[in-house]
Amino acid sequence: MAPLKLRVVSPEGYLNARQRPYGELVTQLPDGAIVEALETAATVRAKVGQHGEWLRVRLLDGREVYLAAWYLQLFSSDAALADSCPVWVHNPAAGCLNIRQAPSLSAARITQVLHEEELVALETEAEVRAKVGRPGEWLHVRLPDGREGYAAANYFSLVAPVVPDPALAPAEEEKITITAALNSLQRKIALTWNRLGGRFQELAAELSIDPGSAVAVWQVESRGQPFGPDGRLTVRFENHIFYDYWGKYHPEHFAQHFSFNPHRRWIEHRWRRAVNQPWETFHGNQQSEWEVLEFARGLDDAAACTSISMGGPQIMGFHYRLLGCAAAPEMLALFASGEEHQVRGFFEFVRRKQADQCLRNADFVGFARIYNGSGQAANYGRLIAQAYETYRQLRTPSFSYAAPGGFAPASMTEVDDLQRILGIGPRTTAQLNADGIYTFAQLAAMEVAYLRELARGRRWLETWPL
Secondary structure, eight states, X not given: OOOOEEEEOOTTSEEEEESSTTOOEEEEEETTOEEEEOSOHHHHHHHTTOTTOEEEEEOTTSOEEEEEGGGEEEOSXXXXXXXXXXXXXXXXXXXXXXEESSSSTTSOEEEEEETTOEEEXXXXXXXXXXHTTOTTOEEEEEOTTSOEEEEEGGGEESSOOOOOOGXXXXXXXXXXXXXXXXOHHHHHHHHHHHHHHHHHXXXXXXXXXXXXXXXXXXXXXXXXXXXXXXXXXXXXXXHHHHHHHTGGGSHHHHHHHEEOOSSSTTSOOEEOSSTTSOOBOOTTOHHHHHHHHHHHHHHOHHHHHHTEEETXXXXXXXXXXXXXXXXXXXXXXXXXXXXHHHXXXXXXXXXXXXXXXXXXXXXXXXXXXXXXXXXXXXXXXXXXXXXXXXXXXXXXXXXXXXXXXXXXXXXXXXTTOGGGSTTOOHHHHHHHHHTTOOSHHHHHTSOHHHHHHHHTTOGGGGGSOO
């Protein structure tokens, strides 16, 4: 297949071509310039138009450079063809996705497909890109067996899932059987253990701690998802940390683009790209997190990378020295290269911060005080304890062990849909997400006083069983 061609679309009228991402300037291309992609068609389709992604291309004069993918569009007849756009199911919470006869929840179900299964979208490239990841949209898809149907577009990704490293997995007989009987939390913990349990066991033994502690931290910090639906590292940009490393030296510039609660600095994070745009929340949406990160990297790369938590363990970038890195951007690149480095980074962090004693004593609040800071130590400690106890239950003899091949698709339900609570709508859900609240389990584990603070006087708290 001939290489895909790309067109520069830049409101500034030009686009910088660099030797490498964020590297030295080679030349500038005018708006509308056409270049040839030097990466696979699947990679190009996944990256084009995405903030934070870079594409290696060939210029008309033969030079090979890197361009910011968010200023590029596909310029090829291939882009208009149906049947040319693969999509992957991304629904780790439920483990599967319903395929229906029509684009409606009331339509009859044809079948279920598993999380990470590849399908073919039967719509144009532009239509697929406009729908994927968006609630309320539907995709017309073809199954591997040739049948066609419709599925909710917000449970798809344009990027092939990261292939797990088999060297990190536990022995087959020690894997947890994933069945329809498992709830959402159990399923996510089982998936994390089945993927990383072998390395967890090895490194936990060196510190004389239970490997389930690492599983619990992975669940609480990233819901067991080290990479987002677009294949990029899971990150969380902290406005208040960026203020400490950059904003306080540029207060007026910072205030134009970032805000946070001055009294409880870890909440009410908002941003805007330009002063004439409305303020937006961004926590809970990985594409938005990366947009904010890339904008901040344009202001100060080192400070921006220092201000994010990264990967499965969500370790803050300002800990880069503890992990043997020369700078935070190096730590970001290391964690993005695979879960092996994330796992080793977690255990090294625990060792260097002397948090292993807390884990040996099952003192999860004490651990959270070291790991997450004192602000929400009690809350994080309860969540880690809950995840750890769930892991222990899954690893008892009452649960059978088998390879993931024995998976039985779970029935599709609205997993952790906070709007099922009377009084909670889209706006309140967004505010709870901005405060780091995504699941019923998180709400259930919280003290009444903290819940009242989160509710901010709204009536939904009256309907939540305290």
